[in-house]
Amino acid sequence: MNIKKGDKLKIECYKHNGYLDRTSDEATVIHVDKEMLVVANNHTKLTEHDGKSHTTNEPAVLFFYKNKWFNIIGQLKKNGLFYYCNIATPFIIDGRTIKYIDYDLDLRVFPDGGFRVLDRNEYRYHKKIMRYTKELDAIIEKSLQELITLKKENKGPFVPGTVAKYYQIFQEIEEKSTNPPI
Numbered sequence: 689m690n691i692k693k694g695d696k697l698k699i700e701c702y703k704h705n706g707y708l709d710r711t712s713d714e715a716t717v718i719h720v721d722k723e724m725l726v727v728a729n730n731h732t733k734l735t736e737h738d739g740k741s742h743t744t745n746e747p748a749v750l751f752f753y754k755n756k757w758f759n760i761i762g763q764l765k766k767n768g769l770f771y772y773c774n775i776a777t778p779f780i781i782d783g784r785t786i787k788y789i790d791y792d793l794d795l796r797v798f799p800d801g802g803f804r805v806l807d808r809n810e811y812r813y814h815k816k817i818m819r820y821t822k823e824l825d826a827i828i829e830k831s832l833q834e835l836i837t838l839k840k841e842n843k844g845p846f847v848p849g850t851v852a853k854y855y856q857i858f859q860e861i862e863e864k865s866t867n868p869p870i
Contacts, residue, residue: 762851768799
């Protein structure tokens with residue numbers, strides 16, 4: 689992977705059947721190592737599969753993993769830090785684009801630490817019509833439990849201060865790119 693801190697990447701989210709579900713125009717690389725890629729954006733354009741687009745309302749720090757079947761988005765909203773966690777394939781880099789397949793199940797984490805699993809009906813529907821294998825279903829369920837455990841134990845991106853630390857790095861990178869040294 690020839691990606692470095694400060695690079696700008698696009699993000700593409702696919703469904704199991706290969707259809708492009710959502711794209712994000714820009715994310716700035718703030719950390720990369722052999723296990724994960726951390727990017728951030730602020731007021732970025734998201735385009736849905738139907739062509740409709742909107743701009744995000746807040747900064748976000750996104751954690752993608754090479755060997756884990758989920759990604760985690762820390763959303764810095766006015767009323768606190770929320771997390772939106774997607775059960776999804778490990779990411780790949782294709783040119784200047786982060787790509788992954790989304791499997792519908794999501795974990796929403798609220799500022800008070802509470803959480804809720806979302807989109808079980810959508811998952812069951814897609815599992816049936818796209819014919820997920822038993823092996824894939826087992827990976828998805830195991831990954832959801834791993835993600836819930838990570839949250840309950842406040843590890844990884846859920847460690848207090850982690851999202852803020854990465855957002856600070858993002859702000860420093862953005863400041864340097866808009867005000868280069870003379």
